[in-house]
Amino acid sequence: MLYIVGLSAMRNLKTFIYLVVYFLSQRFFKLLGYFWPKDKRLLVFSGLKGVSYTDNTRYLFEKFCDYYSEEFKITWITASKILLNKIKNMQSARGRIIYQWSLAGLLTVLRARIVFYLSDASDIPFVLFSKRTITVQLWHGIPMKRICLLKPRWAKYPPWLVKYFYFSMYSYWLCSSTIDRIATALCVGLPIDRVLITGYPRNDYLIEHKRAPSTAILDRFPFLQKRIILYAPTWRQNSVVRFFPFADFSYKAINEFLEKNDAYLLLRGHRYERSFLGEVDCQSFIGDRIIDGSKAVFEDVQELLPFVDILISDYSGIWIDYLLLDRPIVFVPYDLQEFEIETGLLYNYDFITPGPKVSTTRDLIEAMREYTLHPEKDAGKRSLIKNIFHEYEDGRSYERIYNFIMQVA
Secondary structure: OOOHOOOHHHHHHHHHHHHHHHHHHHHHHHHHHOOOOOOEEEEEEEHHHHOOOHHHHHHHHHHHHHHOOOOOOOEEEEHHHHHHHHHHHHHOOEEEEEOOOOOHHHHHHHHEEEEOOOOHHHOOOOOOOOOOOOOOOOOOOOOOOOHHHOOOOOOOOOHHHHHHHHHOOEEEEEOOOOHHHHHHHHHHHOHHEEEEOOHHHHHHHHOOOOOOOOOHHHOOHHHHHHHEEEEEOOOOOOOOOOOOOOOOOOOOHHHHHHOOEEEEEEOOOOOOOOHHHHHHHHHHEEOOOOOOOOOOOOOHHHHHHHHHHHHEEOOOOOOHHHHHOOOEEEEOOOOOOHHHOOOEEEEOOOOOOOOOOOOOOOHHHHHHHHHOOOOOOOOOHHHHHHHHOOOOOOOHHHHHHHHHHHHHO
């Protein structure tokens, strides 16, 4: 018992020391940033926790490399040497790829004029920028659930305190529509004129590949030429996702439906799921026509979505992106009441979700069967909600972001 208590105390001490070092490091870089000369042509991008190359920052980085490399010094910075080599192999001569904890990386951080984030300060760990650097939050999904300041867990703290430590670091925040702009401004505490409607760079990819999915992905996964159904729920704050939360669950019945329709069902948990728990529930169903669609297999879900014929989800923002493809969506809100209490939703769930809500295996199979035969069903509802959440469908969010940069740089 004493050993356990001592071990716990040691972990708490390490955590405390880590947080102190993190805080002091951020303030040190911020102080230096006030005096260090800036390079107006230097644009810096990073990914989730500094170790990921996906989502909005990736797609914007690649577009800028394609179209604006003569005008800007386009740089991806990462805290992972493994990712550093991986991106260099992927990108070849496109853009600069720099390790954060190198001399070049530290100088890049100090000289950056504009920095693009995907999630939070941990995208470029231990660094905080002064007001002389413009910080742009691209974010990683159009939210239907409460985020940031509106999360129930932050209610016990003064809003100004939460805003100071977490969200005051961003100069601008990008979004996809008028309603998303209002919701985002409320969630993050930025003045509404600092929340810009540009659309998401990752959805530029989705629109471009709507009719012509990537042949490189198809070469790696030939089964994607069949009918594909993706089941992609969001994560829970205090519990693990249940993929088939049905009292009448029948693996056999689902697999028989998939075989009859020459279809595959991919299961994809959210990246924030605690893997040692989340994977148990998901992996226990893998087999026959039910396939692992996790991040370990498909690192970037945006590359997978153009192959998907039917999406199954719950409160995840993935289905809002998927509206751009005008394909059927089935919803499994098995814990709606609990989710609204623990996390909270920004909108009326029944109104905003343009597809059937299923609570049994029988209902799920019937919904998949109906959409297989009639994929145009509920197209009117999907179009209505799509127009609410997507101001643009032209695949040119990168141009609008470029125009914005030219104004503020």
